[in-house]
Amino acid sequence: MNAGSAGNAVLVHGGFVDGSGWQGVYDLLKQDGYNIAVVQNPTLSLEGDVAATRQVIDAQDGPVVLVGHSYGGAVITEAGTDPNVAALVYIAAFAPDAGESVNTLIADPPPGAPVPPILPPKDGFLFLDREKFHDSFAGDLPAARAAFMADSQVPWGVAALGGSITEPAWRVKPSWYLVATEDRMIPPPAQRVMSERAGSTVVEAAGSHAIYVSQPAAVAALIEQAASTVTAR
Numbered sequence: 301m302n303a304g305s306a307g308n309a310v311l312v313h314g315g316f317v318d319g320s321g322w323q324g325v326y327d328l329l330k331q332d333g334y335n336i337a338v339v340q341n342p343t344l345s346l347e348g349d350v351a352a353t354r355q356v357i358d359a360q361d362g363p364v365v366l367v368g369h370s371y372g373g374a375v376i377t378e379a380g381t382d383p384n385v386a387a388l389v390y391i392a393a394f395a396p397d398a399g400e401s402v403n404t405l406i407a408d409p410p411p412g413a414p415v416p417p418i419l420p421p422k423d424g425f426l427f428l429d430r431e432k433f434h435d436s437f438a439g440d441l442p443a444a445r446a447a448f449m450a451d452s453q454v455p456w457g458v459a460a461l462g463g464s465i466t467e468p469a470w471r472v473k474p475s476w477y478l479v480a481t482e483d484r485m486i487p488p489p490a491q492r493v494m495s496e497r498a499g500s501t502v503v504e505a506a507g508s509h510a511i512y513v514s515q516p517a518a519v520a521a522l523i524e525q526a527a528s529t530v531t532a533r
Contacts, residue, residue, distance in 0.1 A: 395498045436509070
């Protein structure tokens with residue numbers, strides 16, 4: 301860890317969005333003395349996003365807490381085996397096991413779960429229906445903010461959803477998980493199953509899938525809990 305620093309955290313975004321959504325979390329962690337780096341995933345393939353994340357991890361001075369939201373959870377599950385990663389933090393995120401992908405995890409939704417309004421692939425990319433973005437992805441954000449996120453969507457490559465995990469980092473690294481109880485993209489029961497399987501320390505908060513934007517204090521608190529626990533060890 302850098303002298304005079306609380307530690308390092310690397311933040312990994314999910315599909316349809318970019319790293320700028322982490323600004324609220326970034327600001328809180330910086331205020332508390334953390335060194336923060338935000339990954340900008342190309343979201344073309346899992347392999348490419350893992351490479352982008354490892355590049356950022358390896359640029360940090362000392363061990364890092366690796367944080368992933370949504371599809372970013374799949375990225376940190378694969379990239380987190382990097383020796384510089386001390387802990388994993390999942391924020392309403394996928395936590396696949398070996399051989400699993402986002403596609404396999406969403407293939408069998410729980411009965412009655414909301415269906416994310418993902419439009420049919422176009423030229424190998426996915427988008428969310430702009431009209432339904434607010435309700436499904438960002439229900440607890442102001443309408444204007446959700447509209448901006450809907451209109452600035454990042455195309456999500458179909459290949460990224462099909463990328464499967466080789467060695468899940470949560471099997472060998474301590475993990476924390478924030479369940480968003482009002483999530484309409486990844487059903488909360490699915491989040492609980494994945495976090496339990498990973499042996500994560502779990503907290504729950506009432507928030508949408510965009511909880512990393514709407515409740516930065518809850519997210520930052522969990523990251524700091526993970527950082528202080530691994531530092532104490």
